[in-house]
Amino acid sequence: MATSLEQLKATKLLDKTIGVMLGLIIVFTILSNWDVFFFAGPAAKVLTVLSVLALVPSVKGSRRVFVVVAFALVVYAFVFYSAPWTVISEGLARASFIVAFFCALATLRHVAGISDKITRAAVFLASQPPGRRYSALTLGVQAFAPMLNYGAISVLGGMSRASSDREPDPEIRKIRIRRMLQAVHRGFAASLCWSPLGFAMVISTSIVDGAEINHIIxxxxxSSAILIGVGWTMDQIFKPTIPAGHHATPLSATLPTTARDLLPVLWLIILIAIPVIVLDLVAGLSAAMSVLLIIPLLSAGWLLVGAPPKERGHHFALHACEFGFIELPSFRNEIVLLSMAGFIGSTAGTMLAPIVAASGLDLAALPVWLLLILPILLIPLGGQLGMNPILFVSLFGPLLPSAAELGISPTAIVLSITAGWALSGVTSPFTASVMLVARLGDVTPATVSWRWNGLYTATCAVALAVWLMFWA
Incomplete structure (x- = not known):
């Protein structure tokens, strides 16, 4: 605690201001669901702009490019549109929601990161014997991903790397690290297909008219099971053989764990799911907005319950300040990238729609099967060019014909988009998941994308396309 207090005292005023603004964006985005808080939506948009401007000087150059492109779109709107604020406002609404959603999920990641129970669950999964290790990790990360997002790769991947590093034989250690990281990475990608806390589901359902998460799950x-099944099958088929003269050392947990250590993770999922369903049925809130409301409250309750009774106030205040003033501003690169990707995609997509219509290109004339397969192919392809899935989907998603025009269920379109998003998560060298796995495996992102996952991605693309044809 002394270290935390010292860090708080040393925190710059700018970081504290940014933390407060980001927290208010969450609050105003939630309040914007009710007409009585008419000021909330505009306030969230203004704070998003101010937060990005405050963060820009300290982010990577590649993130600044997104800000420059966003500014260019604003200028273009003012020059060529009679009502530029209409276009810009839609983009800012998307950006402010993305910032709010990311920061809200970060509260849960912060609390889970300091929980011994979550650590024990991760250790249990990472220390499974060879016969069920891949399955344990790729299925286990499904439970961690909704809570921790990319942090699930850091936690389970880190535990896997730590347990593998205790193997004295370098050849076996290399094989073990690769297989365990592949299991975690592919399992995380599979979670993108269904997790209501993931951007893939949230963004997809927001751009597809009539899509409802409760019908999609x-x-x-x-789709998730297909990704998991293909991964497990390929792991068994292409399992490296141990060279002659080499003997693997059984993994041992750093602390004694049992299957019961997974119960806290399952309880967390239940505590998130039930209120989301209730708010949807009673208050009519969308699943995304329900999550935005519930996650910070659940995180706060977890902090209070996990502290000694006499220290709860101090414990909560300390971690709240630590999260708001230190941790949130540290996500500067992610916040700028995600918010600008959402803004650019939404704004440029709105601008492109009339241009595409005027060109005579009628996507509705294409075969339904082709339109459903295109996202599975194009989103990963865009990832090879450095296009964030949020940017790609926000940009091209609105150009797709409506489900009613195609005569199919909105669910089919969402399944197609999330499938492509998941495949981009294992093939794009520019995504956070690939870069995290590459860092843990001491290899390049290109190695993870193409050598580790190239054949896997191609196989999954075919399997998912067949599944979509069946569903549609």
Missing amino acids: LPALV
Whole structure:
């Protein structure tokens, strides 16, 4: 605690201001769901702009490019549109929601990161024997991903790397690290197909008219099962043989764990799911907005319950300040990238729609099967060019014909988009998931994308396309 207090005292005023603004964006985005808080939506947009401007000087050059492109779109709107604020406002609404959603999820990641129970669950999964290690990790990360997002790769991947590093034989250690990281990475990608806390589901359902998460979850779990099944099958088929004269040392947990250590993770999922369903049925809030409301409250409750009774106030205040003033501003690169990707995609997509219509290109004239397969192919392809899935989907998603025009369910379109998003998560060298796995595996992002996952991605693309044809 002394270190935390010292860090708080040394925190710059700018970081504290940014933390407060980001926290208020969450609050105003939630309040914007009710007409009585008419000021909330505009306030969230203004704070998003101010937060990005405050963060820009300290982010990577590649993130600044997104800000420059966003500014160029604003200028273009003012020059060529009679009502530029209409276009810009839609883009800012998307950006402010993305910032709010990211920061809200970060509260849960902060609390989970300091929980011994979450650590024990991760250790249990990472220390499974060879016969069920891949399955344990690729299925286990499904439970961690909704809570921790990319942090699930850091936690389970880090535990996997730590347990593998205790193997004295370098050849076996190299094989073990690769297989365990592949299991975590592919399992995380599979979670993007169904997780209501992931951007893939949230963004997809927001741009596809008529899409509802409660109708999508079950078929989305089938998509996830396909990714998991293909990964497990390929792991078994292409499992490296141990060279002659080499003997693997059984993994041992750094602390004694049992299957019961997974219960806290399962309880967390239940505590998130039930209020989301209730708010949807009672208050009519969308699943995304319900999550935005519930996650910070759940995180706060977890902090209070996990502290000694006499220290709860101090414990909560310390971690709240630590999260708001230190941790949130540290996500500067992610916040700028995600918010600008959402703004650019939404704004440019709105601008492109009339241009595409005027060109005579009628996407509705294409075969339905082709339109459903295109996202599975194009989103990963865009990832090879450095296009963030949020940017790609926000940009091209609105150009797709409506489900009613195609005569199919909105669910089919969402399944297609989330499938392509998931495949981009294992093939794009520019995504956070690939870069995290590459860092943990001491290899390049290109190695993870193409050598580790190239054949896997191609196989999954075919399997998912067949599944979508069946569903549609």
